[in-house]
Amino acid sequence: MFTPQRRFTRLLSAAAVALAFVGGAGLAPGAVTSAQATIPQIRGVAVVDMQKVLGDTKQGQAARKKLEDSSKAKQEKLEQKRKKLEADTGKLKSLQGDKLAAAEEALQKEYMEMQQIYMTMQQELTQQESRVLEDIYKNCQTIIDKLAAEKNVDLVLIRDDSTVLFVEPGLDITAELVKRYNAKYPS
Known part of the structure; x- marks a missing residue:
């Protein structure tokens, strides 16, 4: 039997996995997001x-x-x-x-x-x-x-x-x- 705290932890884990799939859907490995594209590279x-x-x-x-x-x-x-x-x-x-x-x-x-x-x-x-x-x-x-x-x-x-x-x-x-x-x- 799961305690309320353990249920909450499992729910958060499931939500994180779902967000990872939804957020990363359609991106090829190494693809640059628009947020990454606007950050300038630091030379030094x-x-x-x-x-x-x-x-x-x-x-x-x-x-x-x-x-x-x-x-x-x-x-x-x-x-x-x-x-x-x-x-x-x-x-x-x-x-x-x-x-x-x-x-x-x-x-x-x-x-x-x-x-x-x-x-x-x-x-x-x-x-x-x-x-x-x-x-x-x-x-x-x-x-x-x-x-x-x-x-x-x-x-x-x-x-x-x-x-x-x-x-x-x-x-x-x-x-x-x-x-x-x-x-x-x-x-």
Whole structure:
């Protein structure tokens, strides 16, 4: 006796076989369907490691240094504010009554200002980084277009450990991209 699940499985199998016969009826082996005919053949594929491009190009290195310097300056400003808050917190121990309440309120206000400064700083750094990356990516695109045409490549993928699991070394055009980028955009 068949269980409902087993009946359903057999029904699906029968439906799949029927569709295979109906869908393939009238096609000779090796015949091309209209959907297959509209898909262009890919001549070649290449990959580019954009993290390596950012780290190895002169412009990428200069941008990283500029971002690090900007971040360091902003962090120093934030650190000064934090130290002042810490010192003010230490002073609370000697206060009482209304003076203590007023000092705590002022301290809370300064703490919130410091958090706002931090959030603004993070946003500014993110925007600055986005502008730099956008410029570098745009510059890379023109070079990649030429490289792809020279190498008869129709598809260039960004090499990323989470999306590209294996690449034959000959398909990676990163080194050539970095070389041409540095020649065209010396910094």
